[in-house]
Amino acid sequence: MRALRLDDEPIVTYDEPEPAPNPDEALIALRLAGICQTDQELARGYAGFRGIMGHEFGGELLTDAGPWQAGQRVVGEINITCGQCDFCLAGIPGHCRQRAVLGIHSYPGAFADRLRLPVRNLHAVPDAIPDEVAVFTEPFAAALQVLEMAAIHPAHRVFLIGAGKLGLLAAQVLRRTGCDLAIIARQSRPIELLRRWGISWLDAREEGWLKAVYRRSAHVVIDCTGNAEGFATALELVRPRGTIVLKSTYAGLPQIDLSRVAVDEVSVVGSRCGPFEAALRIIPEVDVQSMIERIYPLDEALTAFEHATHRGVLKVLLRP
Ligand SMILES: [Zn+2]
Ligand SMILES: [Zn+2]
Numbered sequence: 100m101r102a103l104r105l106d107d108e109p110i111v112t113y114d115e116p117e118p119a120p121n122p123d124e125a126l127i128a129l130r131l132a133g134i135c136q137t138d139q140e141l142a143r144g145y146a147g148f149r150g151i152m153g154h155e156f157g158g159e160l161l162t163d164a165g166p167w168q169a170g171q172r173v174v175g176e177i178n179i180t181c182g183q184c185d186f187c188l189a190g191i192p193g194h195c196r197q198r199a200v201l202g203i204h205s206y207p208g209a210f211a212d213r214l215r216l217p218v219r220n221l222h223a224v225p226d227a228i229p230d231e232v233a234v235f236t237e238p239f240a241a242a243l244q245v246l247e248m249a250a251i252h253p254a255h256r257v258f259l260i261g262a263g264k265l266g267l268l269a270a271q272v273l274r275r276t277g278c279d280l281a282i283i284a285r286q287s288r289p290i291e292l293l294r295r296w297g298i299s300w301l302d303a304r305e306e307g308w309l310k311a312v313y314r315r316s317a318h319v320v321i322d323c324t325g326n327a328e329g330f331a332t333a334l335e336l337v338r339p340r341g342t343i344v345l346k347s348t349y350a351g352l353p354q355i356d357l358s359r360v361a362v363d364e365v366s367v368v369g370s371r372c373g374p375f376e377a378a379l380r381i382i383p384e385v386d387v388q389s390m391i392e393r394i395y396p397l398d399e400a401l402t403a404f405e406h407a408t409h410r411g412v413l414k415v416l417l418r419p
Contacts (some may be wrong), residue, residue: 101419102151102211103400109142109152111400118207118215125164125218127173131234131394132156132209132417134407136263136325138202140348142404146204153210153417154202157224157233165218172224174236175216176375177201193372210400212419222375228383231394234416235268235387236378241346242268243381244373246276249319249342253277256316258336261323262289262300264390264414265346269321271385274298278319283308283332286411292389309335315363321346327353334359342366390414 102115120126133155141148154177160169167173180187180195187195201216202208224233242265251257255278259270262284270282270293284290285303293300301308309332318341320333325347333343334356343365360367392413395403400417407415 100212101397102207103153103397103404103417105142105149105152109401109404111398115151115211118211118213120215121217123217123219124215125173125221126161127156127158127175127214127216127221128161129209129212129214129397129417129419130157130159130172131230133234133238134404134415134417135238136265137348138404139408140325141203145348148203150202151207151209151211151214152202153208154200155234155237156209156214157230157236158209158214161213165221167221167223172230172233173221174224174233174375174379175201175222176220176372177203177237178372179206179217179220210397210417212397222379225379228379231388231391231416232382235390235414236375236382237372238265239268239272239382239385239387240373240375240378241265241371242272242373243377244370245269245272245321245344245346247373248368248370249321249344251276251278251319255279255318257281257319257321258283258313258317258333259321259323260329260332260336261325261347262286262293263323266321266323267292267390267413268385268387269323269346270298271296272381273321275381288411288413292386295389296386303332315339317341319344323347325349327351327355330355334363334365337363337365339363340365342368345369387414391416394418 179199180192181197184196199206257278260283281299317336321344322329323346390413394416
């Protein structure tokens with residue numbers, strides 16, 4: 100079968116062996132997959148991954164599996180867990196000590212004609228949700244996780260820095276809380292979407308955008324930039340005893356002003372994968388389809404991957 104594989108760099112292969120599911124796993128035909136920032140970080144060496152890439156997908160069961168019959172459309176949680184370690188038993192299986200991660204760590208990913216995944220990771224996609232929406236379930240769940248990690252109230256001022264793919268999903272989640280929200284963006288396309296959605300933004304390309312009234316004003320700042328500059332801006336914006344939520348992985352080891360964190364008694368929390376069930380419940384009410392930049396055939400995965408690296412480019416998808 101075909102796949103986009105990461106060796107020293109990403110390559111398209113045509114002779115990948117068919118996935119051989121374990122007894123607790125399902126065999127899934129890919130319908131649509133999404134390229135995310137993490138895939139690009141992996142290609143730059145983050146986490147040292149080698150193998151078939153891809154963790155955002157919607158697919159179709161090729162055989163009966165668990166409660167579902169062949170043909171059922173599914174999406175899948177990306178952490179493959181043991182179910183027995185202390186973290187699994189404590190209800191945080193995403194932190195399993197033996198964790199593998201679809202297309203990210205020790206487990207072949209979804210940029211392929213077919214993939215395997217434990218049945219317990221799967222969620223049925225309701226008929227009303229088309230593939231072009233279902234493929235956003237994983238990143239949308241990750242966006243919802245911001246609300247799990249930080250208490251955001253309607254009276255709060257909240258800034259979100261970085262209107263990339265994840266940032267735009269998180270923006271749509273945050274605006275549903277009723278908080279006083281502004282997105283800090285520096286690309287025209289995302290700003291156009293925010294305008295259309297009626298979400299406030301600040302254009303960080305403009306000189307003096309960081310006005311005095313914004314400094315140390317935010318109860319919560321969400322950093323979706325994945326770079327040290329984003330965190331530094333978050334520190335400028337957060338009020339004493341406020342919270343900074345880190346919503347991306349960092350390619351390097353960023354230099355940050357931890358004294359400021361201590362002096363202002365700032366809470367810094369990480370946030371990663373999120374709840375799929377809730378994501379599937381809410382995703383029909385937000386606009387993900389406007390975020391699709393382009394859909395490429397799997398054969399052109401390298402071109403797609405290259406396209407996705409450009410700044411300001413939104414979601415690039417792969418279809419077998
Ligand atoms: Zn991702
Ligand atoms: Zn475990």
